[in-house]
Amino acid sequence: MQPFTFHNPTRILFGPGLCDQAGAEIRPFSDRVLLVTGTGSAKRTGAYDRVRRSLEAAGVRVRDLEGVVSNPRLSKVREGIEATRAEALTAVVALGGGSVMDTAKAVAAGAVLDEGDVWDCFTRTREIAGALPVFTVPTLAASGSEMNGFMVITNEETGHKLAAGSEHLYPRLSILDPVLTCSVPPDYTAYGGADAVCHLLEPYFNGSDPDTPLQDRLAEALIQTLLEATEAAVARPGDVAARSTLMWGATLALNGLTRAGIGEHFFAVHMIEHALSALFDVPHGAGLAALLPGWMSWRAAESADKVAQLGRRLWNLSGGTRREEARQTIAALRDWLRRVGCPTSLSELGISAGDHGRIAENAALQAGIWGVDALYTPEVVAAVLAQCQEAA
């Protein structure tokens, strides 16, 4: 195990119906909030009315920021920052999925900047020195943004999708009401599950320390549960028990728990997917699903033992050699992705081998910002993409 700091101050309220407590919970922190939402689903399901009513009943004035799209855009963040400053709002509330939560965080960080542009925080030319308090009411189990300090924003002018993180961006409070996720259609439910599983698989394979038995078992426990819960929620969208397991599991998948102690690690699949969805606007979870089996095949060349460990522990696989067990493990993961309705190759997303160069160049820019460009050169990314092009 490697040295680490763990500090996750986010308070979680979990339970069916708890979104109605948003007002009472947020009022002690702020009486003028920006309420960030997506393109309409929260209004259709009634979640928006409930949260807004709860806020107003508690004496919180609400200014809306509507229309956040998947692969959320910098222009919307700037719009939110302007409104927040103009109306002297003192907190940001996100009601939606990862895109909405990330937009809320970017607004919260940008609103307190003395000078410069919020995008500088993503290109790492400016430090995130503070933020307005952020509150989230997620409507999708996927990103884990509700209990971490990360955000991912797309700059539509430059075509770059970049991640940034700060201790100031942990939500003060997140209300996890699993019933709100029951209206998520099967495809996005599956993409969310794939996203959460990917958050666990990447550190599992990419940690610099090979001796992390505790972190391995915690990740395996979460992955196994998420595989089962995603499948159940896709089959029975209104199954609150499955939705609850999926929601809390997705939160724990990226709240720091399984990453503490594994040493240096990097989210390479996420980086490549960010390039993919910046250029092709595919749903984030679908992009990850299309990359995962190919990336694991590429990874297995070096880490067949670890891939095989996953297969033995999750699917009781035993194939004689480690390499054969690794192959079976990747096949089992691909089978799961197919069962829940995810793509498992780039060709299923309409991306051809001729696009790999562009994707690799875009990813290289991110690798430079994160300081891993020596490891993830355009050639390496292209080699990964080649494994992902067609389903094995």
Next chain:
Amino acid sequence: MQPFTFHNPTRILFGPGLCDQAGAEIRPFSDRVLLVTGTGSAKRTGAYDRVRRSLEAAGVRVRDLEGVVSNPRLSKVREGIEATRAEALTAVVALGGGSVMDTAKAVAAGAVLDEGDVWDCFTRTREIAGALPVFTVPTLAASGSEMNGFMVITNEETGHKLAAGSEHLYPRLSILDPVLTCSVPPDYTAYGGADAVCHLLEPYFNGSDPDTPLQDRLAEALIQTLLEATEAAVARPGDVAARSTLMWGATLALNGLTRAGIGEHFFAVHMIEHALSALFDVPHGAGLAALLPGWMSWRAAESADKVAQLGRRLWNLSGGTRREEARQTIAALRDWLRRVGCPTSLSELGISAGDHGRIAENAALQAGIWGVDALYTPEVVAAVLAQCQEAA
């Protein structure tokens, strides 16, 4: 899954040698601290000198409270409260095991009481409305006190050992330096491991909701890892990797992670053990080990399925019937306890069947305070004790 609130604000610094950073980390919070220690091991190992030197180098004035014993006593807590008030100390630092950390928390809570006695907080006649900031540098992997809001103190005048908890008692910061635990002898290493495993097993079997697949798998992951790490640390006391796994695993075992969402639950084995060690002054972990197999046998009458689930997942047991699998599971746990050198029955602690009545009466008082006296009557506790008297 049941509704829950999760909020664990403790910051963890984990790594070999980090105890030397105590001063730099604590100084921003306080320049006059009470440093609570045990009966001498921290002085013998040099940990005391390092932490004290670090504090003083950072400009923190140190007042000692030495001599905390296992099953820590109220009189020592009162001594600490007096010193803290007399010298206007502004924080409490614990360097030691669970007894030292619990004493530090009780001093921190008692020092800010406007009126009344700190023992009232344990009998639940007074609320814990605040506390001085608490910092811990654990020297034993066991109690989890370094990342939770609980404390257990023995009132030697009344012979009662009671637990109390509050959000105010979460340490601000805990420095987990696994090298400090390398000098713990094999017996106490094993007792610590048994304590941590018991913190996981009790909620695993006692949660009110039978449908908690995520919490089950997380608990199983931690239990399995702790069993292995304890055995390794007992066999090779200087194995820093095993000590690291054991230390972080024991912290996660009682930091709220596996309990969130399981519904109402109660630490019955801990309650009975507190009665045991209040009356017989046995080491807490040894008392738990002596009770665990018998309690699981008693529990298996109602919950054979859950006991069998544990055995199938941890030891790949399959015995035909659930009842037979449960029997094998308990035998496997007993084997582990014996391998690491723990007692597995009351008779091994020198306690006879004639003592059960007294233990049951003492436990009944605690059950009353926790409001579970309808469930844990003296008769029920005596029935559990009967199963624990001799090793099967």
